[in-house]
Amino acid sequence: MPARKTTKKAAKKSTKKAAARPDTGAVPPYGDPIRKAIARGDAREMKNVAASARKWMADVQAALDQLDSALNKK
Secondary structure: OOOOOOOOOOOOOOOOOOOOOOOOOOOOOOHHHHHHHHHHOOHHHHHHHHHHHHHHHHHHHHHHHHHHHHHHHO
């Protein structure tokens, strides 16, 4: 009886190093993500983190304004 041939091929893994990217989704602009982006030195990532932090701060400020308004009504 002949030997059975396998049809599964081993998947090749890429040996290329992926570029450093920020995590997807909401990332609070705390010091740690900001410092890590600076340490990696990726200008695009630093710009993304800065934009995310500015948006987050604007959202928080808007929420605080709403809170103040609600408190003043009572």
